[in-house]
Every structure is written in structure tokens, then in C-alpha cells.
Amino acid sequence: MIDTLRRNDLPIRNIHVRSKQFWLVFNADIPSGRVWFGLHLQHRKEFEKRLAELESTHDLDNWNVEPIRIQVFNKEQVMPRSGADIALSEKSILLVGCGSVGGELADKLCSAGVGNLTLCDPDLFSPDNIYRHVLSMRFIGVGKALALVAHLKGKYPWLQATPHTDWLLDLRKKAFLDSFDLIVIAVGSPTHERKFHDFLVQEKIRTPVLYTWLEGYGIGGHAILDIPGKKGCLQCAYIDHATCSRGLSSNLNFLAANQDLTINHAGCGNLYLPYGFTAAAQTALIAANLGLDYLRGRVSESFKVSWKGSDHDARQRGARTTHRYEQFHRNLEHMLLLNEHCDLCNG
Structure with missing residues (x-):
């Protein structure tokens, strides 16, 4: 010395x-x-x-x-030691939807090392969400985006996170969307997602988009990575196999369309889709893995991925499953998104 x-x-x-x-x-x-x-x-x-x-x-x-x-205690020491990828700390992600899936997805992206996150959700965190959300009771009555930012910044010291209360369709701004490395949509609204996708195509937005949603009764969840300029897009997931044209529901779904899957709990008039936290976490996990694979340069094509759960609860409620559910054996496997009958990809 x-x-x-x-x-x-x-x-x-x-x-x-x-x-x-x-x-x-x-x-x-x-x-x-x-x-x-x-x-x-x-x-x-x-x-x-x-x-x-x-x-x-x-x-x-x-x-x-x-x-x-x-x-x-610095970024260079702590992040690699705790399993985070410091190369992701410069990546910027827009996450729309901070519900059960979106909240868990945000946490997984941050724990992987993503350093810049913009969160969008107009809803407040309510008691109805407690047992299937990453947020704690102290955030009841607070906007989901604002609460999630506070939760994540308290957990990940070098995270830059910003909350917004915009709806998905309010975000149709080319310069804003082009500023991100990845857009993640976890709103579970096919109509809004497809309208948003139409805007992306029309304005030639170059930012890849990751769509993810969870089906009821724990029967499964899905994620789609749509990379502009590559074969395979969101519309490929809506081609009706019977007519080989655009349909109203996703061809990835495990529950059949045109059935009421919501429950009115205790007659209070508040309808909800039944599923547990583990189902939301599993859906967030497949979406996070797909998005991180893109950010790390491990995938360069548009992909889809699904996880398949038990149909026990769905059958108990009399819900019908799709042919895809009965025949699906590629659990968690990344599959090319392209559908040969998609007019956008094959036009």
C-alpha cells in the first residue's frame, strides 16, 4: 500500500x-x-x-x-452481475397498455436491462386488479402508467421512464413513433390494434411492433412481432382460414369467436375476463422474450408465438375452443408470421 x-x-x-x-x-x-x-x-x-x-x-x-x-454500486458492475444486459440500456421502448400483461411485461423488459421506457395507459389502478397485477395496493386510485413508472424506477436505479395517459389511437404521430427502437402493444383490443397498424403502414413507420394479448380462463396467450419491410404483419394473424380473406378475430386464438366470455361478478355490473396472474405472467414472458430477441439482433423476421394452457376452466363455463387449440403442439415455439393469403404481404 x-x-x-x-x-x-x-x-x-x-x-x-x-x-x-x-x-x-x-x-x-x-x-x-x-x-x-x-x-x-x-x-x-x-x-x-x-x-x-x-x-x-x-x-x-x-x-x-x-x-x-x-x-x-454502478451500472457497469450491478447490471451484468444481476443478469441484465447493459447493451440494452440504450434501447428505447414505447409500451401501450399497463394492465396485467403490460405491467408484467414492463417489469421483465426492465429487468433484462432496457433503459428507456415510455408507458401509456389512460386507466386508473383499481382494487379489481390487485391479485393479477405487478402493482401493490398503495397505488390504488393512481393512473396505471404513473404508478408503474414509480414502481419500476424504485426497483431499477438507472431506468429512464415516462408516463402518458394517451389511448393507442391518440399515438398516431409519425415522428413520435419513429423515435423508438420497439413499440409494444398490450391493450387487448383487436379493432384499435388493426386501425393503428393501418396508420403504421400508411405512414411507413419503420419501428417494429410487438403485439401481445391474453385469452380468458387461462387457456393461452399470444405475441406477434411485426417488422416493417419483412414478410409477415399483423393482418397475417387475422386471415380467416375458411375464406382465405381478412377476418374479424385472430387466427391464433384458442377460444372460438362470437361467444360471451366475460363474467359479471356478484351482480355488480362490472364485467371482466377471467384469468389469473400466472396466465398474465406467462403471456408477458413470451412477449418479452420475442421482443428482447429482436433488440439483441437474434431475430430479423416477423414471428408469432403462443403458449397453450388447460381448457378445464373454459369447458366448465361452456366456452368453445378453436380447431387451432385442438391441433396446436408448437408451444412457446417462434413461428414465421407470414400468411400466404395476406393481401398486404403478398400483394
């Missing part, structure tokens, strides 16, 4: 000591990486107001020297 201090051009001899103790922090490169350590020095008696010139260990005879553990 003495040699190190003497080799460095440090004004150690001219430091005015304000107390009888001080700390020294060191770092050194070793084969397994960089190591940090420290020393706590405390003088045993009165001494001059300046530190003496250090020539040997004997100059420390009047000092108690104890090692101290150093824990480094």
Missing part, C-alpha cells in the same frame, strides 16, 4: 485531516476480473494537522488499520 501511494502523484502529504480516521479505497485487476477493497485507518493519539510522509510501514505504527469490504 505504501509503495502504491508513493508511486501515484497524490497530494497525500498535504491533506488536512479533519478527524482521527479516514478510509482508503483500492481496485485491482485480477484474472477473474476487477476486485475492490478498502482500509479503515484510525489514529491512536493526537497528531499533527498534516499526514506525515509515508516511507515505510513503521509510519503507520500509530494507526489502527482494518480491512473493509467494498461493494461497488
